[in-house]
Amino acid sequence: MRVLGYMSGTSLDGVDAAILETDGAGVTGFGPALMLPFGAEERRVLEQATEDAIASDGHGPRPASFAEAERVIHDVHVRAARELLAQPDAGTIELVGFHGQTVLHRPERRLSIQLGDPDALAVALGVPVVADLRQADLAAGGQGAPLAPIYHAALAEWAGCARPVAFLNIGGVANVTAIARDGSLAAFDVGPGNGLIDQLVQARGLGRYDEGGRLAAAGTVDRGVVERLMASPYFTRTGAKSLDRYDFPLDAVAGLADADAAATLTAFTVAAVVACRAQLGEASADWHWIVCGGGRHNPVMMAMLAEALGRVDSSDTLGMRGDFIEAEAFAYLAARSVRGLAISFPGTTGAPEAMTGGVTYRG
Numbered sequence: 501m502r503v504l505g506y507m508s509g510t511s512l513d514g515v516d517a518a519i520l521e522t523d524g525a526g527v528t529g530f531g532p533a534l535m536l537p538f539g540a541e542e543r544r545v546l547e548q549a550t551e552d553a554i555a556s557d558g559h560g561p562r563p564a565s566f567a568e569a570e571r572v573i574h575d576v577h578v579r580a581a582r583e584l585l586a587q588p589d590a591g592t593i594e595l596v597g598f599h600g601q602t603v604l605h606r607p608e609r610r611l612s613i614q615l616g617d618p619d620a621l622a623v624a625l626g627v628p629v630v631a632d633l634r635q636a637d638l639a640a641g642g643q644g645a646p647l648a649p650i651y652h653a654a655l656a657e658w659a660g661c662a663r664p665v666a667f668l669n670i671g672g673v674a675n676v677t678a679i680a681r682d683g684s685l686a687a688f689d690v691g692p693g694n695g696l697i698d699q700l701v702q703a704r705g706l707g708r709y710d711e712g713g714r715l716a717a718a719g720t721v722d723r724g725v726v727e728r729l730m731a732s733p734y735f736t737r738t739g740a741k742s743l744d745r746y747d748f749p750l751d752a753v754a755g756l757a758d759a760d761a762a763a764t765l766t767a768f769t770v771a772a773v774v775a776c777r778a779q780l781g782e783a784s785a786d787w788h789w790i791v792c793g794g795g796r797h798n799p800v801m802m803a804m805l806a807e808a809l810g811r812v813d814s815s816d817t818l819g820m821r822g823d824f825i826e827a828e829a830f831a832y833l834a835a836r837s838v839r840g841l842a843i844s845f846p847g848t849t850g851a852p853e854a855m856t857g858g859v860t861y862r863g
C-alpha cells in the first residue's frame with residue numbers, strides 16, 4: 501500500500517507529510533515528504549486552542565476556539581497533500597493516516613484531544629483517512645502514547661539495526677522506543693524534549709527555538725536547577741507513561757540569564773534521557789541510540805547526549821528521514837489499522853493487551 505502519513509507535533513511548527521510504502525508489517529519503500537510550516541496567524545489560532553484546552557482541562561463545553569483551529573488544521577493538511585502529490589515521484593496514494601493536533605493529553609483520565617476533521621479530509625483527498633488512533637488504547641486503560649514504537653521497530657528492521665537499539669525522538673516532548681536483544685519493545689515519554697527550550701526562547705523574544713543550540717552553547721548549566729527539575733516523580737516512575745507538552749513548568753529558570761537558562765534546559769532534557777536508561781532493562785552501555793525529531797538539529801544537545809550515552813547517531817546517518825519518522829509512523833499505523841493489526845502493546849502504552857486502533861473515515 502502507498503500511504504500518506506501526517507503529523508503536526510506539539511512544537512506547532514507545521515504539518516509533516518510523508519508517503520510510505522508498506523503492507524502494515526514491513527517497510528517496502530518511501531515516497532516524497534515535506535513540512536508545511538504554519539503561518540503566524542495559523543499558529544496563533546492553534547496556540548489559542550491549546551491555551552483554552554489547558555484552561556478547561558477537558559471539562560465543560562468544547563472551547564469555541566477549537567472550531568477555528570480545526571479549520572486551520574484542515575486547510576494546512578489539504579495544502580500539504582496537494583504539494584506533496586504534485587511531486588513527480590509521489591505516485592497514487594490509497595490511504596491516509598491522520599494524527600490531528602494534540603491540544604491536551606491527560607492519560608490518567610483516559611483523555612487525549614486531537615483536533616481535526618478526518619471525514620472532511622477524506623472528502624478533500626478522495627481517499628479513506630484513518631484517525632483517532634489513540635482512543636481505543638486510552639479507553640482500554642493505556643496511555644494512548646507513544647504510538648510510534650511499532651513503526652520504530654519496522655524501521656530498525658528495514659535499516660538492519662543490531663539490537664539492543666533505542667530510538668530517541670526529541671520533539672516538543674521526548675519519547676524513547678527501546679528494542680531489546682530479543683526484539684521486545686519498551687517505550688514511554690522520557691521528558692521535556694525541546695518544549696521548554698522553545699518556550700524560553702519565545703518568552704524572552706529570542707525567536708521560536710534555539711537555532712543550532714547557539715544560545716545554549718554560550719551559557720553555563722546550572723546543575724542545581726537541573727537537579728531540582730529532575731526531582732519530579734515522573735522520572736522514577738516505571739512502566740508505561742506519557743506527557744502533555746506543558747507538564748513541566750518554565751519557572752525553574754526564571755532567575756537565569758538567557759544563555760544559562762537555555763544551557764540548563766538543554767541539560768535537563770538530556771538528564772531525563774539519561775535517567776530513562778534505568779527502565780530499559782539491559783546494560784546501559786550496550787544500547788545504540790538513534791536520535792530523530794527536531795532535537796537532533798541542536799548540536800549542543802547532541803554533544804551532551806553523546807557524552808552521556810556513548811553510541812549516539814542521528815537517524816539520518818542510517819538512511820532514515822529524521823524529520824519525517826513521525827509522519828511515516830502515522831502512515832504505517834493507518835496501514836496496520838485497516839489490516840486489523842495491533843498498533844499498541846503492553847510494553848509501549850501500558851494497554852492490557854496488544855490493541856488494534858484507529859477509525860477509518862470515508863467521507
Ligand SMILES: Nc1ncnc2c1ncn2[C@@H]1O[C@H](COP(=O)(O)OP(=O)(O)OP(=O)(O)O)[C@@H](O)[C@H]1O
Nearest residue numbers: 509510511671672673694709711712793794797798
Ligand atoms: N536547527 C535547529 N536547531 C535547534 N533546534 C531545532 C532546529 N530545528 C528544529 N529544532 C527543534 O526541534 C523542534 C521541532 O521538533 P519536531 O518537529 O520533532 O517536534 P514536534 O513533532 O512538533 O513535537 P512532538 O514530537 O512532541 O509532537 C523545534 O521546535 C526546535 O526546538
Ligand SMILES: CC(=O)N[C@H]1[C@@H]2OC[C@@H](O2)[C@@H](O)[C@@H]1O[C@H](C)C(=O)O
Nearest residue numbers: 602605645646647648671673675826
Ligand atoms: C499526546 C501526543 O500527541 N503525544 C505525542 C507527543 O510528541 C512526542 C510524544 O509526545 C509522543 O508521546 C506523542 O507523539 C508520537 C508521535 C507518538 O505517539 O509516538
